[in-house]
Amino acid sequence: MNVIEALKWRYATKSFDKxxxxxxxxxxxxxxAFNLTATSYGLQPLKLLVIENKKLQKDLxxxxxNQEQVAQASQVLVICIETLIDKAFIENYFSLVKSIRNTPDAILNPFKDFLIDDFESKSESEIIEWSIKQAYIALGNLLTVCALEGIDACPMEGFDPTEYDKILNLKFKGLQxxxxxxxxxxxxxxxxAELKKVRKDFNDSVIVM
Structure with missing residues (x-):
């Protein structure tokens, strides 16, 4: 399948073959593909939990x-955000950049200092909101890759994050x-699976200026 055919083929799967x-x-x-997802500034404030323990899936x-897809699925992927995006987090990112690209500090430091100042000026809720936006970018990427690989998926916002965090011990991991x-x-x-895909007419979705 090419990418357009794959996107036409995919749908939010309501029942999986267990x-x-x-x-x-x-x-x-x-x-x-998740690890290669684009994120703002390249900071990757995300982690992906891969759940394949069937008892744990049932517990969730x-x-x-009560969406049974969680129990039926081959795996359940949980996209999480890091709860602490601070100076050390940003410095670790730039250390990684330097180690991979061998970029001189003279080039890296101005941007690093800008990001540190920018994030230190934000409230905790603003940083969480920014991180959540990155999670949605990752979700879109995962849905496309799954479709290209002929794998079904069902994106879900309908869950209790507080209970998930408790069951998966995410607070201890610094995740949400x-x-x-x-x-x-x-x-x-x-x-x-047999229903026709419903989308707006192409010209109602795309504006060329």
């Missing part, structure tokens, strides 16, 4: 608005859950 698993090779592609159903993405393969009886 006996059909995503292969390690395809899962690796998805996880690497009740705090996922933002989005949930069960992945796998559609069940044969998922009636949604």
């Amino acid at each position: 006996d059909k698993m995503v292969s390690k090779e395809k899962l690796d592609i998805i996880l690497k 159903v009740s705090c996922s608005m 859950s933002v989005l949930v993405l069960p992945i796998g393969y559609r069940a044969a009886d998922d009636f949604m």
